[in-house]
Amino acid sequence: MSVRDWLDERTGYRAVVKHALEEPVLGGASLAYVFGSVLLFVLILQMTTGILLAFYYAPSATDAWASVANIEDRVTMGWLVRGLHHHGASAMVIVAGLHLVQTAVWGAYKRPREMNWIIGVLLLGLIMAFALTGYLLPWDQTGYWATKVATGIAGSSPMIGDQLKAAVQGGNEYGNLTLTRFFALHVFVLPALTLGLVAIHLALFRKHGVTPHWWKSEDALARDVQPFWPDQLFRDFVAMAVAFGGILAWTVHEHGARLDAPADPSSGFDARPEWYFRPLFQALKYFGGSMERIVALGAPVVVGGFLLALPFADKSRERAPQRRPIVMSLLAVGGLCVAALTFLSYREDAGDASLAERQVAAETRAQKARVLAELYGVPAAGGTSVFETATFYRARVIWAKSCAKCHEGDKREGPAIGAGYNTRAWIRGFLTGPSSELYFGRSKLADKEGAMKPVDYTGADLDALVEMVYAETGAPDIDAKKVARGHEIFEDDCSNCHEREVGKESVSAPNLYGRGSRWWLAQFIATPGGATFFGDRNAMPKIGADLSPADRDELARYITWLRVATPANVHALGDP
């Protein structure tokens, strides 16, 4: 007795396989019948890649984005697995659409297959629910904002809107409970419902058989019968291979799926849904006020209701499409509307130059987040805190907000501060031309009475003076002899206005002790008008006083770093 015989005696598997494969296909195998099988195949692909993603995904508001970035950039083939899952979802929608059109044209919703049609429509709804719940899971900008719109629509439902929204998003605001809910729906509830309905769908399909060609007579159908295995299954597998090849090629072409920057509720973002929700997205633009709600909530109900009611509205036994002009026209008009709205939506976006600019900026931010996450990991605060791992992130944020306006660019009002600030060259330039363009030239201190005069020294003496000022920054590469000479010159010529003893109030100009060092800068930022700084000649706004001591220190650390930085170094930090 062979192993197979032994197994068959205990399980009866041969009869099951025989029953599964030897279904007679009336009228012969056909490429028209492949869509259901392809859909089942893509569903299996989605389940496989979905389970794989679950091995590395964490459904929490602080970890979700970071775990997806980890899949994309660190896990072997992670980008491919996520890409297949993402584009597989699009393939589901496309193939489901083709399946629907084929069965509708063949009249598969008619007696005795009404129940199978209805279950098919419910499955279509589940596919859309998968798409909606899956979009949020990476917790990136696109998913976050697009899903906000979707739950906002749910929240505008009559009577129960608020409760419905709170139930869907798990509380009063987006957060951990939103993700755990969407995750549970996406990976447990929806797959269980889908598998159950697919099982019934297949059982009913076997019960009634394939909906045969309408152009063949009963006799011809009976005469041209072919077995499901291998005649139909071969065609099914060819179609599956084409679908899989398409998904794979597209995934490779697109380098996987997009992952935007981490969800940031404080940012502005141009939320766009996936392409298959574009018709609804576009339709909402044409309606305002209560009409908008009616369209947003009503359109899916109308479309679903039409499809569900179809078997009961069109009860004739006639299956030839040319003799069902009303149903065929309604389907065609519906399809054209969907296509037109989709086209309009993309065309509007394509014509919007400022949108394109914002999208480029969003993409740059996404890339930066990915690089930082890969290099340094995402801090426990999660998501957007990845940017804080960037060098001088905090300082650059403060700089951009509070300092750049006066110390950078064309509309500058104070001395230019950037790469090379407080180097020997910078100090030399200052000493020889304090009121020149790059220094006090644009400030109130320039060339007024009492303004600092250029020093008269040249050669070794000027070098010594530069070295003395440079030494105060705390730079390690100091020539002590030059500094000593610099001190002599200072006493002769500079000490009328400046002090260089710690804490001593100056006569009319800043005390130079520790000038340009980190602690000096931190104090200066806090009180530029202090008695050891510019005193009542100060022209710098007191913005620094509002900063926390830690922020002032971080800013000071950044400014001292500028001394050893090149413009390329500063540029490489990027915009915060």
Added chain:
Amino acid sequence: MSEAPPADGGRRRFLKVATCALGGGIAGTVLVPATRYLLYPVDTTTVTTGDEPIDVMPEARIKKGAPPLRVGLVAPSERDAWGSVQNVPLGAAWVLRDDGGLKAWSAVCPHLGCSIGYDAGDKKFRCPCHDSSFSLAGERLGGPTERGMDPLPWDVKDGRLRITWVRYKVGGSTRETT
């Protein structure tokens, strides 16, 4: 099907082989990357904590002959897959001073990785899971463990004891790091 004309036999056999080939091709194309994806952690260091010594306590607090002290080792930072976290407890050490000087033992049981406790009555270390027991010098006294307690490297800097965390493989009579 049985009533198929004989001429169809060759064609059907081809279709069967071709169908299986297509199915195998698709399955293989998915399975190869899927396997590599799933096995990514096998040869990757997913958790890194750095190997710097961790400051524990003033060395003078460890008195000769006093009962061993259990100290937690907290890493200043850790990279765990996608996350970077601060002040992460890594494990614990038992420290004591005997005639041979200062000793630092990993509290991870070399049997199966439970956390070893101290039995003050019997003056020996005991693992609460499977009753392996160890002397204060870390030697195996009884129970299922095949080796004594694992030592942790330590040094003293500016009067403070610093211990370096080491992950040992559990099980076996020879000591290997992971």
